[in-house]
Amino acid sequence: MGSPATAFSPACGTAPRGDRAFATEAVHAGREDLAAQGLHAVPLDFSTTYPSADARAEAARVDAFAATGARPAGPPVYARLDNPTTARFETALARLEGTESAVAFASGMAALTAVLLARSSAGLRHVVAVRPLYGCSDHLLTGGLLGTEVTWTDPAGIAAAIRPDTGLVMVETPANPTLAEVDVRAVAHSCGSVPLLVDSTFATPVLQRPAGDGARIVLHSATKYLGGHGDVLGGVVACDEEFAAQLRRIRFATGGVLHPMAGYLLLRGLATLPVRVRAASGSAAELARRLAVDPRVARVRYPGIGGAMVAFEVYGDPHDVIAGVRLIPPAVSLGSVDSLIQHPASISHRVVDEGDRRAAGVSDRLLRLSVGLEDVEDLWRDLAEALGDRTGGAGRLSARPGRPAAAGAHRTGPAAR
Numbered sequence: 001m002g003s004p005a006t007a008f009s010p011a012c013g014t015a016p017r018g019d020r021a022f023a024t025e026a027v028h029a030g031r032e033d034l035a036a037q038g039l040h041a042v043p044l045d046f047s048t049t050y051p052s053a054d055a056r057a058e059a060a061r062v063d064a065f066a067a068t069g070a071r072p073a074g075p076p077v078y079a080r081l082d083n084p085t086t087a088r089f090e091t092a093l094a095r096l097e098g099t100e101s102a103v104a105f106a107s108g109m110a111a112l113t114a115v116l117l118a119r120s121s122a123g124l125r126h127v128v129a130v131r132p133l134y135g136c137s138d139h140l141l142t143g144g145l146l147g148t149e150v151t152w153t154d155p156a157g158i159a160a161a162i163r164p165d166t167g168l169v170m171v172e173t174p175a176n177p178t179l180a181e182v183d184v185r186a187v188a189h190s191c192g193s194v195p196l197l198v199d200s201t202f203a204t205p206v207l208q209r210p211a212g213d214g215a216r217i218v219l220h221s222a223t224k225y226l227g228g229h230g231d232v233l234g235g236v237v238a239c240d241e242e243f244a245a246q247l248r249r250i251r252f253a254t255g256g257v258l259h260p261m262a263g264y265l266l267l268r269g270l271a272t273l274p275v276r277v278r279a280a281s282g283s284a285a286e287l288a289r290r291l292a293v294d295p296r297v298a299r300v301r302y303p304g305i306g307g308a309m310v311a312f313e314v315y316g317d318p319h320d321v322i323a324g325v326r327l328i329p330p331a332v333s334l335g336s337v338d339s340l341i342q343h344p345a346s347i348s349h350r351v352v353d354e355g356d357r358r359a360a361g362v363s364d365r366l367l368r369l370s371v372g373l374e375d376v377e378d379l380w381r382d383l384a385e386a387l388g389d390r391t392g393g394a395g396r397l398s399a400r401p402g403r404p405a406a407a408g409a410h411r412t413g414p415a416a417r
């Protein structure tokens with residue numbers, strides 16, 4: 001097995017939480033009651049409704065939820081209010097992020113939508129945000145689809161951009177796709193009393209816990225590292241109970257609930273999260289180091305906090321690299337056990353206006369690599385071959401049967417895609 005040359009030590013991944021270390025919590029949080037019930041695996045509750053012969057008691061439970069947004073005591077009444085399996089995932093994620101609560105949604109975008117609705121329904125429609133963000137988050141804010149208005153700024157400009165009707169400051173760190181990092185503590189200070197949302201999808205709670213640095217709202221596309229196997233779509237917001245109650249009411253009213261099967265898979269994913277993130281980060285650091293000294297690569301970005309994402313700009317045509325990989329699936333998304341490579345300007349950030357995209361550092365030559373759990377030498381061989389020959393061409397690929405040769409950088413004809 002290829003052992004990464006860089007010893008990877010997560011900033012807080014092994015810090016004890018109460019009397020238990022992070023890795024122990026990842027395996028046990030949300031499952032503490034199982035042994036007493038004579039269970040080992042988590043029960044999966046697919047119920048959409050819950051029988052009750054006592055309609056007065058149900059009325060009281062519905063009233064209580066409407067008034068407080070607190071999780072109903074006892075059975076959930078209806079699956080749009082709550083689900084016991086998903087609730088276990090929420091409990092575990094909150095524990096790992098060090099927040100009071102967490103609220104799960106059908107996707108990362110459904111989670112962000114609920115946050116924006118929670119703020120704008122309080123009359124606070126203005127959002128201050130720092131680019132780059134995930135392409136669809138940028139699109140949601142720029143288009144004002146939810147009646148919000150956005151001011152884009154850099155971290156130093158946040159305090160000046162805040163208005164009386166500002167309901168949210170939003171940053172992503174490390175950012176998708178450039179891996180630019182934001183000092184959460186400094187930004188939280190600039191926000192004053194305005195809640196700071198940190199999209200921490202790329203870092204996971206293994207590498208950073210923004211709530212401890214002053215972020216009131218921590219958002220994850222659970223589709224990525226939390227699930228970790230590329231087979232479940234989900235989103236989650238970790239926050240204080242007061243904001244969680246608002247989010248639950250919005251989730252109930254708008255219906256963006258996580259399916260119980262997804263809740264089950266996400267909870268299972270958390271158990272291996274520290275191991276997966278550490279292993280993939282070791283390989284990513286090694287690949288970043290090799291890319292940085294490769295003459296075909298113009299620039300490499302790898303976060304100071306570590307992680308399993310690498311962004312790099314090539315001198316040649318990035319479409320040739322996408323067409324040239326054989327082992328690494330050329331696909332959008334990230335955080336899976338298998339590595340994935342994509343061209344942000346074509347896919348993940350296609351919905352962002354070209355000028356805005358470039359201004360945010362998303363060059364047309366940028367490639368985003370999500371490093372998985374394959375052997376690092378196999379990954380390097382695949383990348384090195386896809387990068388083509390030392391002059392930027394892809395000559396060696398033409399010898400491979402079954403797939404057309406990738407176009408060389410010097411080719412004058414149309415790009416491969």
Ligand SMILES: *Cc1c(COP(=O)(O)O)cnc(C)c1O
Pocket residue numbers: 107108109110134136137172176199201202220221222223224233234235
């Ligand atoms: C993928 C992603 C999202 C959106 O999440 P979905 O689960 O696809 O809706 C939000 N933020 C970041 C950083 C992402 O990578």
